[in-house]
Amino acid sequence: MSYRARVRIAPSPTGAPHIGLARTALFNWLFARQHGGTFVLRFEDTDTERSSRQSAQAIMETLRWLGLDWDEGPYYQMERLERYRQAAQRLLAAGRAYHCYCTVEELEAKRRRALAQGGQVRYDRSCRRLSPDDEKRLIAEGRRPVLRFKFPESGVTVVEDLVKGQVEFDNAEFDDFIILRSDGRPTYNFAVVIDDADLKITHVIRGDEHLNNTPKQIQLYRALGYGLPQFAHLPMVLDQSRHKLSKRRSQIETSLKSYRDGGFLPEALLNFIARLGWAYDDKQEIFSREELIEKFSLERVGASGAVFDEEKLLWLNQHYLMHGDPGRLGELLREFLVRQEIMSTQEAQALPAERLQTVVGLFKERVHTLVELAESAGYLLTERLQFDPQEVKKFLTPDVVPLLRALATELGELSEFTPERLEPAVRALLAAQGSSLKAAAQPCRVVLTGVTRGPGLFEIMAFLGREETAKRLERTARLIETGQLNRPLVEQNGGSRERPGGAGSA
Numbered sequence: 489m490s491y492r493a494r495v496r497i498a499p500s501p502t503g504a505p506h507i508g509l510a511r512t513a514l515f516n517w518l519f520a521r522q523h524g525g526t527f528v529l530r531f532e533d534t535d536t537e538r539s540s541r542q543s544a545q546a547i548m549e550t551l552r553w554l555g556l557d558w559d560e561g562p563y564y565q566m567e568r569l570e571r572y573r574q575a576a577q578r579l580l581a582a583g584r585a586y587h588c589y590c591t592v593e594e595l596e597a598k599r600r601r602a603l604a605q606g607g608q609v610r611y612d613r614s615c616r617r618l619s620p621d622d623e624k625r626l627i628a629e630g631r632r633p634v635l636r637f638k639f640p641e642s643g644v645t646v647v648e649d650l651v652k653g654q655v656e657f658d659n660a661e662f663d664d665f666i667i668l669r670s671d672g673r674p675t676y677n678f679a680v681v682i683d684d685a686d687l688k689i690t691h692v693i694r695g696d697e698h699l700n701n702t703p704k705q706i707q708l709y710r711a712l713g714y715g716l717p718q719f720a721h722l723p724m725v726l727d728q729s730r731h732k733l734s735k736r737r738s739q740i741e742t743s744l745k746s747y748r749d750g751g752f753l754p755e756a757l758l759n760f761i762a763r764l765g766w767a768y769d770d771k772q773e774i775f776s777r778e779e780l781i782e783k784f785s786l787e788r789v790g791a792s793g794a795v796f797d798e799e800k801l802l803w804l805n806q807h808y809l810m811h812g813d814p815g816r817l818g819e820l821l822r823e824f825l826v827r828q829e830i831m832s833t834q835e836a837q838a839l840p841a842e843r844l845q846t847v848v849g850l851f852k853e854r855v856h857t858l859v860e861l862a863e864s865a866g867y868l869l870t871e872r873l874q875f876d877p878q879e880v881k882k883f884l885t886p887d888v889v890p891l892l893r894a895l896a897t898e899l900g901e902l903s904e905f906t907p908e909r910l911e912p913a914v915r916a917l918l919a920a921q922g923s924s925l926k927a928a929a930q931p932c933r934v935v936l937t938g939v940t941r942g943p944g945l946f947e948i949m950a951f952l953g954r955e956e957t958a959k960r961l962e963r964t965a966r967l968i969e970t971g972q973l974n975r976p977l978v979e980q981n982g983g984s985r986e987r988p989g990g991a992g993s994a
């Protein structure tokens with residue numbers, strides 16, 4: 489199958505970009521890339537109260553972060569008002585649209601009456617039947633009309649959908665909806681048709697909340713004499729209790745920025761989003777960008793809801809952390825050390841790239857996000873340790889002091905400070921002190937790192953190096969001896985960088 493596909497996304501720039509938008513963008517982008525087609529970006533900004541250029545910027549920034557580059561646009565509907573006016577004039581002249589002078593209050597009263605009588609709350613089409621004299625009178629009253637589309641009163645409108653199949657709508661279910669507001673701004677269903685026709689969009693791929701709008705759009709295409717694009721409506725994204733993913737109802741975070749700030753890699757998010765409603769087979773979960781372009785197809789998009797599985801996202805992110813380019817991950821770690829306030833920008837910039845890469849290597853199998861990486865690896869890169877109060881109580885008791893001193897002195901004598909050389913040396917030393925690795929490993933880790941989790945003890949020592957290891961052993965021994973590990977943070981840090989939650993800082 490090869491044709492000049494032209495697809496688009498048409499987000500409303502109102503608020504922060506979310507998962508649903510990224511999914512629609514990705515599927516359109518994949519479709520375009522697969523068919524050597526064009527991916528267009530258009531902003532539906534006619535809701536002038538809620539739209540903002542800031543939001544449009546944030547959407548573009550997110551698309552760039554995800555690597556979803558567009559070939560054309562951005563177009564803005566508010567810059568195309570003249571086009572909508574012309575099309576509306578055409579419908580008016582052809583008798584397919586009419587002015588409606590009903591005020592908001594009148595419409596509301598009609599709605600209430602209809603509800604009270606148990607009837608439908610659709611517009612009663614009263615202005616369809618106005619005589620020229622009626623219109624003159626209403627204009628003289630100072631009323632400013634809207635323009636309504638004459639929707640067929642009977643028959644059916646069939647949507648041939650590439651995902652949902654054939655969906656039939658009863659025309660009697662629709663009313664003569666507004667296409668132009670009294671101030672000349674078009675409504676969504678009208679503007680989207682003119683735009684998609686002008687931009688020669690071949691496939692309209694979007695969320696299935698718009699399926700019910702499609703009959704309105706199809707009737708407009710016909711009335712304006714335009715050919716129809718193909719439609720593909722993507723299944724709604726659901727949370728695990730199968731509710732629509734929405735800010736209010738579910739615990740799941742929907743804003744894309746929060747995933748970026750939360751330390752997710754764009755390739756992990758992209759892989760995850762691709763699987764929201766699409767599957768290649770019932771096995772494969774990991775897809776590179778190139779593989780997605782090769783394997784994606786609308787035929788394999790499911791018609792029912794796509795469930796958002798947070799565990800899977802974490803798993804995918806870990807996968808990409810484990811297999812990502814160490815150089816790039818090292819630089820991302822540098823960024824997150826600052827973001828997470830583990831160190832200052834200056835300090836982070838001073839860290840050698842190789843050191844960051846080594847840290848990535850030590851931790852990549854133990855963390856799921858860049859935030860976790862920065863937070864758990866921070867102690868290897870900064871001298872300021874955050875002692876976990878529980879661990880201090882449990883492990884850093886005065887009786888370990890002699891052991892720490894012995895380690896500090898004797899390890900200084902080792903010819904090579906590598907995990908391989910450290911292990912037998914430390915074991916021998918502990919035995920000589922009447923201790924064992926089993927008993928001393930955890931206290932030592934806490935002394936060196938503040939916590940018990942993380943890479944192996946010898947890897948930590950080797951990474952810190954001879955001097956820093958000895959310094960930390962010595963310093964913590966002193967703090968235990970003088971009881972300072974339990975003093976408030978501010979005093980120990982000289983008031984500089986206290987972070988809440990720790991029992992002490994060295």
Ligand code: GLU
Nearest residue numbers: 498499500532680694698
């Ligand atoms: N502004 C609409 C939305 O973001 C566009 C729908 C469409 O693609 O037609 O949902």
